[in-house]
Amino acid sequence: MAETNADTAPVLSLHQRILGDIEQNILTGRWPPGHKVPSEQLLAEQYGCSRMTVNKVLTQLARAGLVQRRRKIGSVVLPQKAQSAILEIYDIREEVKALDRPYSHRIFQRSLRTPDKDERLTLDLLPKQKIVSVTCLHFAGEAPFCLEERLINLAVVPEAESEQFEDLPPGPWLLGHVPWSAAEHRIAALGANEVAARHLHLAPGTPVLVVERQTWRLDQSVTHVRLTYPGQSHALMARFTPSQA
Template identity: 70%
Template sequence: MIDADITADTISETPLSLHQRILLDIEQNILTGRWQPGFKIASEQQLALQYGCSRMTVNKVVTQLARAGLIQRKRKVGSVVLPQKAQSAILEIYDIREEVKATGEIYSHRILSRTVRPANSEEAERLDIPHKRAIADITCLHYAGTHPFCLEQRLINLEVVPDARGETFETLSPGPWLLDHVPWSAAEHRIAARGAGSAEADYLTIPIGSPVMVVERQTWRLDQSVTSVRLTYPGKSHTLTARFTPSQAG
């Protein structure tokens, strides 16, 4: 195992732009349910006065929210919150800590590495961000008792989650920290079964080639990618369970 390596941040920290701040404020009010469907948000002129910005900046935010299906712009009425479609995804985003506790074991985690650096071309493509944009690259090992339970390899888009730049994740692991700090609007899962590579086998203390279950997940906030994570579980000790209704079976 390697010790946590938190590199010096050589990428200058960029504060939230006014566009991002207004977008985040409105989005959180909608996604948290504080603003219910039918709620009329302030006019573009009122928002421009509130945030001390141009009406053009507010118009771009409102247009982005409308395109994402969070609000509807009505002539002579203004912008109102739309009902959010129920998510019918078979897989939910679970907290690994709760997965471990459900087995009756004591949960703990250890940050193996954490770096803040520019994204390479493959990472930029995966996150759908410009090449060399700042990302946080985190490797975390989750334990059930004294045994490795899951290896987490995660990339975070720091433009969407700037607070992650200085977070060590020593107290709270990256998954639940992100759920607490960033509202997400869409997620995609990919699941595969394969043999463990040498690095995975070393971290999970299993023989090379042992079966592992790999869950790759990506989440978005509106049209911006938040994070991409690969979770690797020893196959013999993990079972995937999903519940769905006939209407979801298609």
């Protein structure tokens, strides 16, 4: 059964609101490179806050490489470096549908808690910061397709505190709620540990394909997920072109 300590989603702080709005404008291309961000004074008036609050937001955006702050000119949107990834962020539902199999998912564990030492290092969190931990099993028809073990940083995604993920699995839910600006994949062929073996109906030690993914929003970790697939029934494929100078 899912566990939660809150019935309603927490309200975003003013800092988070301003940061999210500006970031969304930049990452969606609504504000193209060279676009001049409204002045601190205009933003302070728009959001009904102090210029210090706006200044902190713009400083965070500048550190993340989204804007450049220029004296007497203000903040200007920077071009985003073109990046290519060998593995894109796929929706597991679409992977199953591509096999012409019916998709479903089941949440086996959901908890709101403080992270352990390793989790704090992974997500770069302070000791008392909260996370949501989710274990989700994805099915292709009646057969287990993928085990998802996910950690979500509530400092970046406070809405996740009350989300049960019963209607929508964690991956697409996150993609719909928070933009990400960077991602890292680690792919390994391993033997199934006890947890994966139990959920995927495998013998312990059976070859599995493990994809670990971490995403960031600006300079903050959004989520870390470990996806475990039965090795004999899954392959990764990517198509890419030579990089150009």
